[in-house]
Amino acid sequence: MAESSLARPSQRRSYQWASPARSVISDILSEDRNSEARHRLLIEAAKREHDRVREEAERVYHEHLKREEKQQILDEKRKEEDRIRLEEQIAAERTRLNALRAKKVNIPPVAPEPEAPKPPPAPSATPPAPAPTNATPPATSSQVNGTTAQTSAIPAPKSSPFLAPIQGNKQQLGAQPTASSPLAAGTPPVPATQTLTGAPKPSLFPSGAVQNNGASSSSPAVIQPPAQAATPAGPDRYTVIHNNLKALRKSMVVQAETNRALKATMGDMRREIRKSVGQLTGGAGGVNRMQQQKMNALLREALENRVQCQLIDASNFVVDTTRPPAQGARRNDAALPSLFLYLLNIFSKAVISQFINEAGARPETADPVGVCVAGTFSEPDFLWRGISLIDILMAKFRIVCPVLFGYRGNEKMQQGRQRIGWWKENGTWVTEQQHMDRMTGLGAGYAAIALRKFGGSKKENPYPPRNYWTAMAKIVNTPADDISNTQCVVLKSMIQNYEQRFIEFYGTAALAALRTALLEFPTRAPQKSAAVNSLEVLALSLKRDTGLVLG
Amino acid sequence: MADLASRITKPDDKTPAAVVAETKPNVADADAPVDGANGSGLIEPVYDVEVKLSDLQADADSPLFSVSSFEELGLPKAINDGLLAMNFKKPSKIQERALPLMLSNPPCNMIAQSQSGTGKTAAFVLTVLSRVDLSQPTQPQALLLAPSRELARQIQGVIQTIGQFCENLIVEAAIPGSISRETGVKASVVVGTPGTVIDLIKRRQFDASKLKVLVIDEADNMLDQQGLGEQCVRVKHVIPKAIQILLFSATFPEKVMRYAETFAPKANQMKLRHQELTVKGISQMYMDCPDEQKKYEILCKLYGLMTIGSSVIFVRTRESANEIQKRMEADGHKVSVLHGAYDGANRDALLDDFRSGRSKVLITTNVLARGIDVSSVSMVINYDIPMKGPGEREPDAETYLHRIGRTGRFGRVGVSISFVHDRRSYEALSQIANYYTIDLVQLKPDDWDFTEKKVQDVIKSSRAQAEYNPAAVKA
Structure with a gap:
């Protein structure tokens, strides 16, 4: 090394020991070329050269480190920018939603009625007093669970693990006043509509024969009161809708007895819809086009009402009973053909049943069904006064999976089971395994419906993601003592396979929510059951499969 | 429901x-x-x-120690996490009874019979995983034998899923075309068909000297059949004498059982009487078809009667399999057809389509009657009644049982509908029903509103009397 360096004149000059008088030849020939002093000199020179090279290397290395760091910062900056852009989009979307909401709030409430899952505490507490005539909700039907939930169902906003992430997030979400509202802990963006429970009609069937486009005036021949009149004393609006749907089904059977045309088509249509829902499969775009078209065709046929079935006031089947006619809406009449509403009801039943039976075993099968739900309820022809009729499906969800709507209960107690939607069959509770299967399927199904992207679509999302956030908030904000396995199972299945979608919608807030749901929530659970542990295992799987680190 | x-x-x-x-x-x-x-x-x-x-543990007729949670088995955390990720929450009956016996030391042989879809696979997979020393990841330590490549691949998948958090776990399938000729078997767990396993051992591409566990799934079928039985015996001769042998099946006919007892000496046994064999949660019905030709139409109609996830249709001939496929696709179904005419790789791909849910109807000849587990199968159709013996004169009760066992997995709702269209098929089905003492419900294809109602009622009631409870939460 030293020798080679020495051989280069340009460098040699810089070394102090190299006297300019000496030539290479003289070096070699000089007498002391083997002397100890000279050896030392050479060794020293070698060491210096070594140090020089080393310093240079270190300098380059440090430079490289700095450059890398700079690059990293740049990358981070870019990521932040991306995220901010995304969040701005979300914020903008939310502003739109809020504007929409504000519009609805203007409607004067007809008969203000507190809703069970509504956050403000102490709503007409325990006794279902308002209507002593027909009330005593727990007794009405075995499966109308959650009627007693008003006391316990109120999410406790004070604990609000969901609030925490939001604070940190406000800068990015910008000044939009709307930005944080759907994220606020126990106070999810209760759709303003929910707070208004109008006094439902005494009968499902308006006695004035309401005309639908093209239906002949003689059509509503049989007008008969439904078996169960909707009373305003119902435990919550969804349960009322659910009862109205039962009455609707009964009335269809009665109608079919006298209306031959109806009888001839109704059963086939019902089976066709059930079959089409069962045929939906996962896979690249368009695999389910045939099924969707068939479904739409059947529903359109029902809307045309060639079989001349009765018309029914559609407000019986929506949460906002005072929904006003909307400009440009295709269906603005108060009433719609009963067959159409019946088929939507059948469709909803088929969907729920598919979630329970198929997605319970394999949660991933819920997704194509969710796509179909979004596609069907958002179809402009099937909107009523410009808004979807998805409340029909949600009323069923409320009955079969109440924990999504903030209801809680102790699984070891009869009433607790009733509240959380533990199904009874022939008077006996279904087995724990069946129950957890159902909850798995319904949780996945809910996510499949509530986390749909409508970005590029002209149609309006019938069940936007804020509902998902609300449902998750209601579960994770459960006080530690009330946490149930059912909630854990639902929570897990509504997250699994949908974490990416959730993050796309809510950005860092979604990460905070996932941390709360998968790490903090299970640690708060009083008992470390398998259901609780499986939430933590889901966090492990996410870390392994997607690199998503929540901890 | x-x-x-x-x-x-x-x-x-x-x-x-x-x-x-x-x-x-x-x-x-x-x-x-x-x-x-x-x-x-x-x-x-x-x-x-x-x-x-x-109280599942207070089962008086069980002299065996049992556990009420997987944790009580003392399984390593990695395995337990794998179970949780699969949504297994509690052991099923066979698991809670058999696992403590299989996991005990010194290792003891086991012959276990349990109804279809009750968690047999998970039971032996857990045993295998807890016996394997993961610090020797390429040394074969456990061998599992299955009668078909589909089943071997399925078991391989289950081991990998339950073992997803076990580091260094290597599982290979010893089936035709899957083990590299250069390297041979380099895994701690090997799942295969007997013929391929014998070949590999003979070619010295599979070091069987350190095997600790031998599992034979569908054991009655494996030990009974001429070819497979011989191969199993040959496998047994080339593996260490001191090995734990586990035999599993839903059916164990008398004579096979005697043979099994010599194959796995001094084994603990779990048996069922043949009346207990059918899973009560499966609603068994039959459809009275006016003639052979009408069967196609009727088949398509069935899908509107109830909510169906995936379904399997068993047929006798490849020709009718292809014909049904055509009809059903025209009706909007996504269909896979699987029969002997397809070779290995093709069969794998077709079955994967069905497993993943890209197709939801599987039409097959007998290839798949045993073992295949697709949890969302909610309907099995015997388009033809299974027959056996010379000239296919005798009704095949065992195959019937394995077929309908493709649904009602793990305590879920399942429906089986068998088609009869003449005296012969009717009598064959009656004999099968008598053998298992089951009441088959008759369906007729003339009034679909009525049939729909009837099917719903049958499902409801068979659910209600489903006293068999696998007691496991595989949510």
Whole structure:
């Protein structure tokens, strides 16, 4: 090394020991070329050269480190920018939603009625007093669970693990006043509509024969009161809708007895819809086009009402009973053909049943069904006064999976089971395994419906993601003592396979929510059951499969 | 329950006790039957009444020690996490009874029989995983034999899923075309078909000297069949003498059982009587078809009667399999057809389509009657009644059982519908029904509204009397 360096004149000059008088030849020939002093000199020179090279290397290395760091910062900056852009989009979307909401709030409430899952505490507490005539909700039907939930169902906003992430997030979400509202802990963006429970009609069937486009005036021949009149004393609006749907089904059977045309088509249509829902499969775009078209065709046929079935006031089947006619809406009449509403009801039943039976075993099968739900309820022809009729499906969800709507209960107690939607069959509770299967399927199904992207679509999302956030908030904000396995199972299945979608919608807030749901929530659970542990295992799987680190 | 409607709309067909419970929630609930408990519930005059969960461990006829949670088995955390990720929450009956015996030391042989879809695979997979020393990842330590490549691949998948958090776990399938000729078997766990395994060992590409566990799935079939049985014996001769042998199946005919006892000496045994063989949760019906030709149409109609996830249709000939496929695709179904005419790789791909849900109808000849587990299968159709023997004169009860066992997996709802269209098929089915003492419900294809109602009722009632409870939460 030293020798080679020495051989280069340009460098040699810089070394102090190299006297300019000496030539290479003289070096070699000089007498002391083997002397100890000279050896030392050479060794020293070698060491210096070594140090020089080393310093240079270190300098380059440090430079490289700095450059890398700079690059990293740049990358981070870019990521932040991306995220901010995304969040701005979300914020903008939310502003739109809020504007929409504000519009609805203007409607004067007809008969203000507190809703069970509504956050403000102490709503007409325990006794279902308002209507002593027909009330005593727990007794009405075995499966109308959650009627007693008003006391316990109120999410406790004070604990609000969901609030925490939001604070940190406000800068990015910008000044939009709307930005944080759907994220606020126990106070999810209760759709303003929910707070208004109008006094439902005494009968499902308006006695004035309401005309639908093209239906002949003689059509509503049989007008008969439904078996169960909707009373305003119902435990919550969804349960009322659910009862109205039962009455609707009964009335269809009665109608079919006298209306031959109806009888001839109704059963086939019902089976066709059930079959089409069962045929939906996962896979690249368009695999389910045939099924969707068939479904739409059947529903359109029902809307045309060639079989001349009765018309029914559609407000019986929506949460906002005072929904006003909307400009440009295709269906603005108060009433719609009963067959159409019946088929939507059948469709909803088929969907729920598919979630329970198929997605319970394999949660991933819920997704194509969710796509179909979004596609069907958002179809402009099937909107009523410009808004979807998805409340029909949600009323069923409320009955079969109440924990999504903030209801809680102790699984070891009869009433607790009733509240959380533990199904009874022939008077006996279904087995724990069946129950957890159902909850798995319904949780996945809910996510499949509530986390749909409508970005590029002209149609309006019938069940936007804020509902998902609300449902998750209601579960994770459960006080530690009330946490149930059912909630854990639902929570897990509504997250699994949908974490990416959730993050796309809510950005860092979604990460905070996932941390709360998968790490903090299970640690708060009083008992470390398998259901609780499986939430933590889901966090492990996410870390392994997607690199998503929540901890 | 396939049909939500029938349950929601009919609150009136509850048992009297339940009705009382609903109207007087305060005290009367104590009398309500809760979760199959044989006695009355706890009497508690407070607002909430406790549910007495059926005490699974207090099963008096079980002399065996059993566990109520996987954790009590002392499985390593990695395995337990794998179970949780699969949504297994509690052991099923066969698991809770057989696992402590299989995991005990010194290792003991086991012959275990349990109904289809009750968790046999997971039981032996857990045993295998806890016996394997993961610090020697390429040394074969456990060998699992199955009768078909599909089943071997399926078991391989289960091991990999349950073992997903076990580091260094290598599982290879010793099936034709899957083990590299250069490297040979380099895995701690090997799942294969007997023929391929023998070949590999003979070619010295599979070091069998350190094997600790031998599992034979569908053991009655494996030990009984001419070719497979011989191969199993040959495998046994080339592996260490001191090995734990585990034999599993849903069916164990008498003579096979005797042979099994010599194959796995001094084994612990779990057996069932043949009346107990069918899973009660499966609603078994038959469709009275006017003639052979009408069967196609009727088949398509079935899919509107109830909620169906995936379904399997068993047919006798490849020709009718292809014909049915054509019809069903025209009706909007996504269909896979699987029969002997397809070679290995093709069969794998077709079955993967069905497993992943890209297709939801599987039409097959007998290839798949055994073992294949697709949890979302909710309907099995015997388009032709299974027959055996020379000239296919004898009804094949065992195959019938394995076929309908493709549904009702793990306590889920399942429906099986067998088609009869003439005297011969009717009599064959009757014999099978007699053998298992099952009541088959008749369906007719003339009034679909009525048939729909009937199917719903059958599903509902067979669910209600489903006393067999795998007791496991595989949610």
